[in-house]
Amino acid sequence: MKNIVLKTLELKNFKSFRHAKFDDFNQKENFIYGKNGAGKSTLFDAFLWLLFGKDANDRKDYEIKPLDENNQVQKQIDVEVHATLLINNEEVTLSRIYKEKWQKVKGAEEKTFKGHETELIFNQVPVSLKEFNAKVAEISEESLFKLITNPSAFESLDWKKKREVLVSIAGEVSDEELFNSDADFKELSLKLTNKTLDEYDTQLKASIKKSKQEKEDTPARIDELKNSKIEDVDFAKIDSDIQEKEGKISDIDSELENASKSVQNIVDANTKVQQEIQSLNSQKSEIEIGLRNQAKQECFIDTSTIDSLKSKLRNAQTMLQNSNNYLNSLKQNISNYESSIKALEADKTDLVSKYNLENAKVFDAEKYSCTCPNCQTKFVYNDEPEKEFNLEKNQKLSKIIDQGNSIKSKIEQYKSQVEKVLLDLATPSEDINKYQSDIDNINSEIQTEKSNLQSPKNEEEVYQNLISDNAQLSKLKIEIATLQSKIKEVKQADNSELKLQKQTLQTEIKQLIELKGKSSVNESIDNRIKELANREKELSQIIANLEKEQFVIERFKKVKTESLEKSVNEKFEYVTFKLFEEQVNGGLNPTCITLVNGVPFGSANTAGRINAGLDIINTLCKVNEINAPVFLDNRESVTELIPTESQIISLIVDPNQETLKFN
Missing domain, CATH: 3.40.50.300 (P-loop containing nucleotide triphosphate hydrolases)
Structure with a gap:
């Protein structure tokens, strides 16, 4: 412990x-x-x-x-x-x-x-x-x-957690022990293949509910079947009516076929005329295409010289732009070098001031002097401090001089770069003047060439004049108009009434065939009613058997409940626990209620x-x-x-x- x-x-x-x-x-x-x-x-x-x-x-x-x-x-x-x-x-x-x-x-x-x-x-x-x-x-x-x-x-x-704690203390009675204690329990255990007792209980409840619902629905289904039986029908008369209506449909089909043949003759004649018109239109289109090409040739103007000059002008403009960009780049480099030189000159001035300030420093002997106790004379007992001071001062001055020399070297380097770039400025300046002169000359040549071009003809006017003067084209137009006048109007016959009559007869025949097919319906309905009545009796027995099994499960749970509560409560002296609640239908729900002298804890x-x-x-x-x-x-x-x-x-x-x- x-x-x-x-x-x-x-x-x-x-x-x-x-x-x-x-x-x-x-x-x-x-x-x-x-x-x-x-x-x-x-x-x-x-x-x-x-x-x-x-x-x-x-x-x-x-x-x-x-x-x-x-x-x-x-x-x-x-x-x-x-x-x-x-x-x-x-x-x-x-x-x-x-x-x-x-x-x-x-x-x-x-x-x-x-x-x-x-x-x-x-x-x-x-x-x-x-x-x-x-x-x-x-x-x-x-x-x-x-x-x-x-x-x-x-x-x-x-309450679930409390229940877990109590069960862990007392230990549950094993299902195996209870199954072996009663014949009904033993039979129940044999049915729990691949499922727990609760799962089997749920299965039984679902089966009972389903069977009861099926039994309750059976009388209504039987009544529905009785109401669906049809009255006696004269099936011989149905066959006679079907034959009569099929004969009427055959007569209507003959009328529709004759009307269709009359219209087809007119359609065939019109098709032949349309083919002749199409041939003449093809000849007409070939002549018009030739005349359009002839009009284009008469109105053509040669501008190849001007196009060549415009290409040279674009090249010269590109070279002028490149030269301007190069010149601006050189000027920017000079500006950058001059800015760097100015910044370095300022750093150089700061270093001179720093050098003068450091060089002006002197050793403070008073700080390291001593006084003789006898004669009261001051003296420096060791020259090491002064040596360290001078060494440190010289090191700082040397570092400043090195920095100054480095800055001086950079200034000279940048000034040399400026002089070199100034010499390079001459080349792009000369190129700019040359390309600008070339551009002016080319623009002048283009204007001269444009002034020498002939005034263009109107292509559409030339084309229309050629069409008017072409005798073969005029002859084709007359022949096409003559053929188009031979085309006859095709009037479709109004067969809508005949088609409606045929459709109505077909619907009536379909209804008669469906009615004829119901001759065996009444017999099938009577057989189905007998099946449902037998099923209703069978369901009553099934429900009774299932409810018996459910009662065994409830009795098993109650025995197990009583055993568990007894085992738990034996561990305590002052309190007891209620681990199950009995429902109205006799079932048991797990719970965990602490009782103090029979009164709930709260x-x-x-x-x-x-x-x-x-x-x-x-x-x-x-x-x-x-x-x-x-x-x-x-x-x-x-x-x-x-x-x-x-x-x-x-x-x-x-x-x-x-x-x-x-x-």
Whole structure:
């Protein structure tokens, strides 16, 4: 059995505590008094925060720093919690310190807040968070520790989680044992192939629901079939009516065919005339194309000389632009060199001033002199300082001279570049003058050539005159017009009435054929009605069998429920647990309700709830072989606690106690 005892607890700047230290906790029961709001519950939060970085409500991100008079979080303070534990009488110390990080940014006068960091110490040795958590886990697992240190922790869990904890303590009765205890249960187990009991139960419920629904729908389906039976029909007359209507359709088809032949003769004659017109139009198009080419030749003007001059003009303009760009580039280079020379001359002037200032410095012998105690005469007892001064001065002057020589060399280099570029300026200037002269001459030649061109003829006028004078083209136009007059108008016959009559007859024949096909419908309907009546009886038996199996499952669950509740409740002395609720239909729903003397935990008085919590803690400690400090809030409400092996820290409300009093 691992026994954990809290020996000391110290808080600094934790929530409402500026500083509080509690030494020499008793290993059995301790009493801490204070009015509401004095910080009693904060002690438990601090203890849990120290171990796990969370409060009693399992929150990580919550405000632990104290507030100022304006209810604002205080800054530039560290939050600390320290504790000493006795684990099987071996002393262990733990510390958690929450620090602010402040950093001075380059160029800023004040430091900037950069967040927080946590320092963790275990047995006076700083450790990482991972190492600290591992060492705390060796003391106790977190969720278990919270359950055995807080009487209300278990009841605050979700009912499913509470149920898991209880089942892990008591252990469930195995299904195998129950299956072998009853013949009906044994038969049930044989049906659970590749499925759980709950899955099979769900399957049964779905099957029962489906079968009942099918049975309820059967009478309506039978009535629907009876209503769909058709009355007796004279099928012999139907055949006679079909033959009569088919004869009428044949007569209509003959009329439509004769009308179509008359129209086709006219269409064929018109097609022959259209082919002759198309041949003449082809001859006409060939003549017109020839006349269009002839008009183009008569109106053609030769501009090849002007086009050649324009090409030479574009080349000369390109060369002029390139020469201008080159000239501007050379001028920009000269400007850049001159700017560099100006900057270097300024640096040179600064170096001269720096040299004169350094050269004017003299050794201060007074600083290194001593006074003779006998004659009061001042003297320099060592010439080393003066040597060091002169050496340092000469080194600085030499460095300045080297910098000056380097600047002088660069100035001379840039001036040489300027002179070279000035000589290069002559070439692009000459090219610019040459290309500008060429451009002027070419423009003059283009204007001269344009003035020598003949006035162009109007191509469309020439073309129209050629068409008017062509006798063959005029003859073709007359022949085409004569043929077009021979084309006859084709008038389509109005067959819409005949087609409508045919369509109506076809629809009537289709309806008669469908009616004839229903001769065996009534017989099929009667057979189907018998099938549904037999199925209705069969469904009644199926439902009865399924409900019997469902009853066995419910009885199995109830036996298992009673066994589980008995096993769980045997582990506790003060509380009992209700692990299942019976539904109206007799089914069972899993739950987890804590009862204190038969009353639900939430309805019990404060003393009852505290002792119930202690009873749960006692069982958890016994099963897990561990005891830990238990923090009892509202201890003043309990006159007598049930016995416990754990250390008790009782938090008692005392309206007259402004600050916490430890006893």
